[in-house]
Amino acid sequence: MMPGLVVGGPDAQPDPHRDRQWMLEALGQARLARDAGEVPVGAVLVVDGEVVGRGFNETIGSTDPTAHAEIVALRTGASRLGNYRTGGVLYVTLEPCLMCMGAMVQARVDRLVYGADDPKAGAASSLYAIADDERLNHGFDVSSGVLADEAAELLRDFFKERRRG
Numbered sequence: 259m260m261p262g263l264v265v266g267g268p269d270a271q272p273d274p275h276r277d278r279q280w281m282l283e284a285l286g287q288a289r290l291a292r293d294a295g296e297v298p299v300g301a302v303l304v305v306d307g308e309v310v311g312r313g314f315n316e317t318i319g320s321t322d323p324t325a326h327a328e329i330v331a332l333r334t335g336a337s338r339l340g341n342y343r344t345g346g347v348l349y350v351t352l353e354p355c356l357m358c359m360g361a362m363v364q365a366r367v368d369r370l371v372y373g374a375d376d377p378k379a380g381a382a383s384s385l386y387a388i389a390d391d392e393r394l395n396h397g398f399d400v401s402s403g404v405l406a407d408e409a410a411e412l413l414r415d416f417f418k419e420r421r422r423g
Contacts, residue, residue, distance in 0.1 A: 311335025353380035373409030
């Protein structure tokens with residue numbers, strides 16, 4: 259986190275029970291993606307203890323390369339809040355990519371919580387640490403590994419099935 263950064267409301271403070279609860283919702287979104295033939299990644303945006311945005315990967319079905327779970331959740335949250343600066347905590351089953359981390363900076367999220375690491379494209383800690391980059395005008399806390407095994411298993415099973423098909 260950037261020095262001197264004031265992190266938003268009580269949702270932004272780590273709480274293992276609450277983080278697990280919201281990550282279970284994100285996993286539900288990931289299952290919806292899987293059922294739609296999309297890479298199973300899900301996200302929920304929580305502001306003041308309430309889910310204001312949900313999303314799952316829709317890149318294939320919408321023919322939109324930006325329709326990642328995080329972007330969909332941020333878009334729906336911003337629309338519901340009437341403000342592109344959503345704040346809040348974004349729960350995502352897979353470590354976000356560079357595009358999604360950039361969107362979180364623009365949305366001024368207070369905190370990111372993700373499940374499985376993404377060593378090939380992760381921009382929260384694996385390849386980059388965007389939220390900690392002091393050159394940017396906004397930073398935020400990142401928590402990882404919440405229900406990581408469950409998230410990774412969804413992805414493994416999805417790609418195993420794809421290779422068979």
